[in-house]
Amino acid sequence: WVESFKKKSLKINQKIKILPSYKHGWGIFSPSGVSNMTIFSEYRGKYIKPSNLNKIEIFYRFSNQDLFFFKLNQAITVDATFSGNLGRLINHSCKPNCFSKIIFHSLKSHIMIISLKNLKKFEELVYDYRINSDEFDYEQIICCCQNLVCRKNLSL
Numbered sequence: 001w002v003e004s005f006k007k008k009s010l011k012i013n014q015k016i017k018i019l020p021s022y023k024h025g026w027g028i029f030s031p032s033g034v035s036n037m038t039i040f041s042e043y044r045g046k047y048i049k050p051s052n053l054n055k056i057e058i059f060y061r062f063s064n065q066d067l068f069f070f071k072l073n074q075a076i077t078v079d080a081t082f083s084g085n086l087g088r089l090i091n092h093s094c095k096p097n098c099f100s101k102i103i104f105h106s107l108k109s110h111i112m113i114i115s116l117k118n119l120k121k122f123e124e125l126v127y128d129y130r131i132n133s134d135e136f137d138y139e140q141i142i143c144c145c146q147n148l149v150c151r152k153n154l155s156l
Contacts, residue, residue: 027090047079
């Protein structure tokens with residue numbers, strides 16, 4: 001499955017564009033529209049162990065650096081802050097049109113971002129970050145999605 005994704009990813013990446021987003025700076029958009037269950041990206045970054053996570057988070061906060069963390073499992077958090085790919089630019093929404101799925105292939109876990117529905121031309125790709133505030137040492141992050149179903153913050 002991952003191998004077929006890698007082959008498709010070149011075609012997929014040609015179907016998406018990085019554009020200004022009203023939600024949060026930059027976002028990923030689909031200029032041609034896409035069908036339901038399209039794989040857009042693998043969320044990639046540096047693997048961080050729990051013992052180092054708090055130190056890295058504090059360093060980023062003091063450096064006024066945005067965090068691009070994705071908890072893969074109890075033992076690993078993926079940090080896409082400096083070594084990520086397009087997946088890190090997919091913004092949050094309380095009413096998502098994409099979802100993240102963790103798959104296991106070749107002895108490694110992969111975080112895939114997949115569309116939940118057919119997307120219109122130039123619709124921004126968004127998924128629900130579903131942050132568990134107990135897992136990270138920071139204040140609740142205010143949500144900017146502006147949907148009617150907005151939870152007002154990114155926490156569960």
